Amino acid sequence: MELICSLTSPYARRVRVLAYELDIGDRLKIQVVKPRESSDFLWTINPIGKVPTLQLDDGSSIYDSLTICDYLIATYSPEWGIKRQNNFWEYRTRLSMLNEMSDAGTQARRSLIQEPPQQNTADFQLGKIHRGLAHIENTWISMESELSLVSIGLGCTFDWLLNRFPEINWVSPYPRITNWFNDFKLRQSMEKTQIPA
Numbered sequence: 001m002e003l004i005c006s007l008t009s010p011y012a013r014r015v016r017v018l019a020y021e022l023d024i025g026d027r028l029k030i031q032v033v034k035p036r037e038s039s040d041f042l043w044t045i046n047p048i049g050k051v052p053t054l055q056l057d058d059g060s061s062i063y064d065s066l067t068i069c070d071y072l073i074a075t076y077s078p079e080w081g082i083k084r085q086n087n088f089w090e091y092r093t094r095l096s097m098l099n100e101m102s103d104a105g106t107q108a109r110r111s112l113i114q115e116p117p118q119q120n121t122a123d124f125q126l127g128k129i130h131r132g133l134a135h136i137e138n139t140w141i142s143m144e145s146e147l148s149l150v151s152i153g154l155g156c157t158f159d160w161l162l163n164r165f166p167e168i169n170w171v172s173p174y175p176r177i178t179n180w181f182n183d184f185k186l187r188q189s190m191e192k193t194q195i196p197a
């Protein structure tokens with residue numbers, strides 16, 4: 001199976017991190033593309049043309065990132081998933097919120113690189129991310145003890161924010177997330193999938 005992805009995408013990184021955590025990293029071939037410059041190819045395997053897209057050996061495709069993660073867990077380590085889903089709806093809601101935060105970050109970046117930069121639009125989107133992080137900081141009780149798609153998603157999203165918006169202080173307003181992340185980023189799965197400089 002082959003993961004069509006970009007090495008900077010927080011959505012793709014969560015799939016790559018999960019693959020290492022499931023100990024199937026070596027079975028996942030990686031094909032790096034730039035989604036907006038690879039439409040002819042991407043559209044043949046995913047009509048939406050986004051990464052990550054997982055192409056299976058039989059030629060079929062699976063997307064988006066959460067569906068790919070569910071597929072990898074169900075196929076290679078169903079127990080891994082079950083143990084980590086005590087409250088299924090809370091778990092899915094957290095995953096959705098992390099997706100929305102990455103979506104908001106993408107929108108904010110697009111607004112900021114416009115000429116002239118669309119600061120108000122960016123601020124509106126960045127507000128969603130800050131509210132999301134504040135919510136996590138204050139209510140995700142089990143963050144420090146958990147290894148799940150949620151913690152993998154948070155690690156990938158937080159690192160992506162640190163990289164994409166270095167001018168924003170993500171650290172001091174969220175000390176608990178920062179402390180947790182400073183440990184989490186040392187996991188082999190995170191180190192092997194670091195965002196390229």
Ligand SMILES: N[C@@H](CCC(=O)N[C@@H](CS)C(=O)NCC(=O)O)C(=O)O
Nearest residue numbers: 009011035049050051052064065066
């Ligand atoms: N919900 C999707 C989002 C994926 C996504 O937005 N990927 C970006 C790269 S980070 C992309 O492919 N953008 C190209 C486009 O918007 O057409 C997922 O979780 O996989």
